[in-house]
Amino acid sequence: MADSKREIERKYEATVDTRLPDLTRVAGVAAVDHRGVMELDAVYYDTEDQRLAADSLTLRRRTGGEDAGWHLKFPVATGIRDEIRAPLSDTLPPGLAALLRSRVRETELVPVVRLLSARDVHHLLDSHGALLAELSVDEVRAERLTGGSSTAAWTEIEVELADDGDPAFLDSVERRLRKAGVRPSASASKLARALAETAPKKQRSRKKGATPPPRTAGDHVMAYARDQITSIVALDPAVRRGLPDSVHQMRVATRRLRSAFRTYRKILDRTATDPLGDELKWLAAELGIDRDQEVLDERLRARIADLSRTLVLGPVGSRLRIWSVTHRSGSRRRTVGVLDGKRYLALLESLDTLLAAPPLLPAAARTPQDALPRAVLKDYARLATRVGHALELRPGHERDLALHDARKAAKRARYAGEAATPALGGAAKKFARRMKAVQTVLGDHQDSVVAREALRTLAAQAHAAGESAFTWGLLYGHEEATAAAREQELPAVWARASRPKLRAALEG
Template sequence: MADSKREIERKYEATAETRLPDLSRVAGVSAVDHRGVTELDAVYYDTEDLRLAADSLTLRRRTGGSDAGWHLKFPVASGIRDELREPLSDTLPPSLAGLLRSRVRDGELVPVVRLRSARDVHHLLDAGGALLAEASTDTVRAERLTGGSGTAAWTEIEVELADDGDPAFLDAVERRLRKAGVRPSAAPSKLARALAETAPKPKKTPGRKGTHPTAGDHVLTYIRHQAEAIVALDPAVRRDLPDSVHQMRVATRRLRSALRSYGKILDRGVTDPVGDELKWLAAELGIDRDQEVLDARLCAGLDGLPSTLILGPVRSRLRIWSVARRGGSRRRTVGVLDTTRYLALLDSLDALLTAPPLLPAASKDPERALPRAVLKEYERLAARVGHALELPPGGDRNLAMHDARKAAKRARYAAEAAQPALGKPVKRFAKRMKALQTLLGDHQDSVVARDALRTLAVQAHAAGEPGFTWGLLYGREEATAAAGERELPEVWKRASRPRIRSAPAG
């Protein structure tokens, strides 16, 4: 795996005549160490249609300086990026290529811009000689290699926080720079500025003016956001970043749900095959995510017990069981993202958004077409909750409550898609659906936890270990599920029918 670091920096406009002010006057700075000028030569790679740049990713091969090599940067927030580094080589390292696969797919990475910079470096040091930040004045020459043939040149000041530094220190440096007349740069990165300043002049194309968004516009916007989220989360899942699998799975489910709920807007004859593939992807992601949720629940249950009630090697058995199951699911999840089936799904989503199979209802006003889908999902949910409440406690009720949970998610996602058009009533409805979904989800998690606890108890018994703690945890989960079942009628009562009106057909 590539080396990774969090890069926190700020950029400022400068000219060839600009000089750094005396930064030793910044609070906390005891000395400014001039490190001299370094020559840097970087070639930035992207697809010909600049898919990486569109998502603010940068991939470069740089020589010169102390960190020559391949650098891949992912945006985190304004001025903050995660940078992954690999040693210098002639070809792109596989570890970085994998992180770009969801965007590049069958495309080709080509050199798009070459940046040559003369970097005049100053280190800002504290009283103990430790590095606080690096301030540099960069004289940059940019050459367009693909998609144009222009050149550009500029000077900028860059201040990068030292590893594990306090971001507030950059505020103090900025105040000093501003006092000296130096202003923040409008460009988020050197690459973004180079692309902007060397791009061919765009041709003017007529656009829609003053048109009211249709029902189809709203649905497609929601679908596009979820598709983009899947692509954006792919590298995070590969890097095993916290909550990334969960967020990718949620985006997958939201997208599939929208395609089903809004079948009067988008032709399901076209979208159902895409939905089937989204269902497959969600199931594959669920193997890893479900284990993650289960681990957290079992550990929390164990942490909530007094030490006097933990008999036998309970923690070690739970840890070994968890690691064995999580390791396998983790490898499987990453493997799925490298399959041709997954990449074909991403291509299908692109095709769907490029040429959406819109039905006549898509051209209607959203206030006319969207409420029907939300109300239909509510009626589906009402039938499932009613069925669950009629059943006695036990396996059949557990299954019925799980089905109701899935219906609550679908109703919530339909409402989320319609919210920009239908406003507060649908927003309140989505919030109530989330509360219902949470209750039903906790019940289902308890069902799954009890199955796992029974398995662990059987293993412990076979090894001659006490089963008391496993039984105690099982009983607590049983009580949690029973409490949820008692609470369901009241939560359902609050999750009333959304107060939106659906215009009559015709």
């Protein structure tokens, strides 16, 4: 069984002659407990084209020390990583393999580097003997296992914060180390340094040129598409781990990408993007099964919490929990099953193909100022038609459906503006912000529609069980009032979003 640990650490350059300063002079440190030297042997794995290293992921099998086993590390921020651990075994544990699937796919993982480290460990303790941080002086020898057989050796100091420690403590330690002449390491990890220093000479001497900035309309659209595809791949492990908001963010990335394909169909060939759009729609729908229920649960719980206790009649909380569990049962298992399926992996491969050979049309060669506003304003016109149609209808089911269609159009217009912002600047950013305001009003209206359907069901279930349905009816009335308020609010929000000056600024 794998377990997770948030690792917050800093690395520093050292030599075999480096002497540690008196660390009891660091604020909060009462004692330094020298724990001795341990021998560590770690083999790092990656694909031959180093896909994991490209995304700053590390996978190793390590023996020696107190945490021997398989370790998979995901970057969170500078100096912060999530480490997923699994017991020592001869082969990669399935749980860790699943977390790598979006990047590795069917490609074999091979040993790329072996690191032998003599780790001299010191524990920094407070006045109660509690661990503040672990400082180690590591003498490292790296051996290349693929792409050559060169070696490298260095010494470094590593300071890792204790669990639940204050990251500011590391600042205090660093100030003391710097005063003693110790400087931060130029490498983010041992693996990064090993790969750099043991690379073949030709590879080391070949300078990687900077990615040229996007110039044409096609460049900008593909840069946006690349960002969304990167997000989908990167969020896959977070969804599998059940991290907060990960399903929502992955679903948003799929929708943004699909929206870009539809908005910029004069730039990207539809014969290539339409099939991908269909698959992205499928993926978003699968991800939405759990997310939509989660949003609804949160809304109903908040509504109940806002009620006076005297208005909550019967086992309202218990019935909501039972209803929620029934609807969400197995949903996460289903989501993970989708990510393990061949259809999803085939989609990822197709997206890679799109990036490698963009299906650009002649309009892609135009300047962004010429091609992008046209596409954005076409989405705006589509939204205007839907909003106008919805506002002409009388309140009721047909109007609810029309407002929901307008909501989807507002979301597409917003995404179109966001995609164009790097090229068109403030005008596109302001446009996207105004479209988001429209989307928010329409979104709350649609959430109210969905909530009322759920409340009707809950009321019927309560009545059938002999419970009072009063509270469910009361909440239904609150949701009706919310929907009416959003409908009244929409004309003013739409008027701000549809000002001619804003459209003129977007056209340049």
